[in-house]
Amino acid sequence: MSGAMQEGTVDVGDAEESLGDRAARALLEYRDGRSGALTSLVREATPLLWHTVRAQGVDRDAADDVVQSTWAALVRHVDTIAEPKAVLKWLLVTAKRAAWEAVRKTRDDARRRTELPDDVLESGAALPDLGPGPEATVLDDERDQILWSALREVPERCQQLLKLISLADRPDYKAISAALGMPVGSIGATRGRCLAKLRAVLTDQGKVSWT
Amino acid sequence: MDMNSAQDGTTSVPGEAEPLDAWDMAVLGRLARVVEERDPVPDGLVERSLFAMTLAGLEAEVMELQRIDVPVGAVRSGQPLEARTVTFTHERLTVMIALSAADDGVSVRVDGWIAPAGPRAVELRQPGTTLETTADDDGRFVFEAVEPGSASFLVRLPGGTPVTTPVVEL
Structure with missing residues (x-):
C-alpha cells in the first residue's frame, strides 16, 4: 500500500x-x-x-x-x-x-x-461511573423502554455488540464484532445471532410495531 | 464470557442467517437513539479530538499524561469555590493544574505545578495560539489570563520526549 x-x-x-x-x-x-x-x-x-x-x-x-x-x-x-x-x-x-x-x-x-x-x-x-441507572433515566417513549428492557435479556456481550452496531452502518457488523473479540464468521449484512436473539425477545412481547 | 460457548452451545438462533430487513433497521435506529440518550457523548469531544489530532500532527513523539481523579479534599482551602483542579500523571512526571477566574472576570487563570520540580519550558496550546512560560525551581508556573476553551499543556524535558496532557476545557 x-x-x-x-x-x-x-x-x-x-x-x-x-x-x-x-x-x-x-x-x-x-x-x-x-x-x-x-x-x-x-x-x-x-x-x-x-x-x-x-x-x-x-x-x-x-x-x-x-x-x-x-x-x-x-x-x-x-x-x-x-x-x-x-x-x-x-x-x-x-x-x-x-x-x-x-x-x-x-x-x-x-x-x-x-x-x-x-x-x-x-x-x-x-x-x-456508568451513568444513571435505567430507572433514573426517563425514556420518554414507551417503545424505547420496551426495547431497552428487551436488550437486557440478551447476553451481555450481545448487548454491547448491538449498541455499537446501532451506531455504525450494518456492513460494519464484522469489523465491530472482530474488534470486540466476537468473531462472527462470514456474517456480512445478515441479521446475526445477537440481533436474532433480540428479535425473539421483542417478538415474544408481542403487539408493538417496530417499523 | 464467550457468546458462542457453553451457554449458547453451537445451536443457531432462528433467523440469524436472514438478511437485515426493515424491522432490523428500525430497531437498530431506535437503539442508537436510546444509547445516545442514556450516555450522551460529551459536548465538545469532537472538537477536542480534532484539536488533539492537530497537536499530534505537530509533535510526532510525545508522552501522554493521564488524567487522574484527585479526592475533593485535596483541593487547597482558600481557593475560590469555582476553582477546578486537574491532575495528570505519567511514570516520570506529574502536572497539577488549578483553574480559577482571572482578574478580568472573563479569562481563566491557570496555576500549575510540576513534579519533580525544576525549571522546564511549559506550553499552553489552544486552537490558533500557543502561550509559553517556564516553571520555576519549585516547579510552579502561571498563565494569568487564558481564553476559555480547549487547551493542552506540553512540558519540555531536557533532552527527552515532550510530555503532553489530553485536551481539556478551560
Missing part, C-alpha cells in the same frame, strides 16, 4: 459505502494532504468510540481522554497502518485497549487510596 494512493481506489461511489469504507478513504486522503474526510470521520465515529470505551467501565472524564488519544494515535500512525480497510477496526481496538489501561489505572489508584485509613469517603468515588 503506498501513501500516494488516490481517492477512488476505495469504492467511493458505492451506494453501500459503510463507515468502514469512509474511514479507509479518510486515511488515504489524509496521507495525500487532504483532511476534510478525516474531520467528517471524527464527527461520525466519535459516538462509536465513546460507547466502545464506556462499555469497558471507564468513567466519563477518562473516556473523554481515551477517545481523543485514540484519534491522536491515528494521526501518529497514519503512515504505518498497512491496510486502510482495517482503519475502523484499528480505531476500535486501540480505543478498547486504552480503555482497559484506564480501568487498570483507576483500580490501582483506588487500591492505593483505600489503603489509607482516613480516606473512607473517597473509596467509593473511584468506582467506574
Whole structure:
C-alpha cells in the first residue's frame, strides 16, 4: 500500500459505502494532504468510540481522554497502518485497549487510596461511573423502554455488540464484532445471532410495531 | 464470557442467517437513539479530538499524561469555590493544574505545578495560539489570563520526549 494512493481506489461511489469504507478513504486522503474526510470521520465515529470505551467501565472524564488519544494515535500512525480497510477496526481496538489501561489505572489508584485509613469517603468515588441507572433515566417513549428492557435479556456481550452496531452502518457488523473479540464468521449484512436473539425477545412481547 | 460457548452451545438462533430487513433497521435506529440518550457523548469531544489530532500532527513523539481523579479534599482551602483542579500523571512526571477566574472576570487563570520540580519550558496550546512560560525551581508556573476553551499543556524535558496532557476545557 503506498501513501500516494488516490481517492477512488476505495469504492467511493458505492451506494453501500459503510463507515468502514469512509474511514479507509479518510486515511488515504489524509496521507495525500487532504483532511476534510478525516474531520467528517471524527464527527461520525466519535459516538462509536465513546460507547466502545464506556462499555469497558471507564468513567466519563477518562473516556473523554481515551477517545481523543485514540484519534491522536491515528494521526501518529497514519503512515504505518498497512491496510486502510482495517482503519475502523484499528480505531476500535486501540480505543478498547486504552480503555482497559484506564480501568487498570483507576483500580490501582483506588487500591492505593483505600489503603489509607482516613480516606473512607473517597473509596467509593473511584468506582467506574456508568451513568444513571435505567430507572433514573426517563425514556420518554414507551417503545424505547420496551426495547431497552428487551436488550437486557440478551447476553451481555450481545448487548454491547448491538449498541455499537446501532451506531455504525450494518456492513460494519464484522469489523465491530472482530474488534470486540466476537468473531462472527462470514456474517456480512445478515441479521446475526445477537440481533436474532433480540428479535425473539421483542417478538415474544408481542403487539408493538417496530417499523 | 464467550457468546458462542457453553451457554449458547453451537445451536443457531432462528433467523440469524436472514438478511437485515426493515424491522432490523428500525430497531437498530431506535437503539442508537436510546444509547445516545442514556450516555450522551460529551459536548465538545469532537472538537477536542480534532484539536488533539492537530497537536499530534505537530509533535510526532510525545508522552501522554493521564488524567487522574484527585479526592475533593485535596483541593487547597482558600481557593475560590469555582476553582477546578486537574491532575495528570505519567511514570516520570506529574502536572497539577488549578483553574480559577482571572482578574478580568472573563479569562481563566491557570496555576500549575510540576513534579519533580525544576525549571522546564511549559506550553499552553489552544486552537490558533500557543502561550509559553517556564516553571520555576519549585516547579510552579502561571498563565494569568487564558481564553476559555480547549487547551493542552506540553512540558519540555531536557533532552527527552515532550510530555503532553489530553485536551481539556478551560
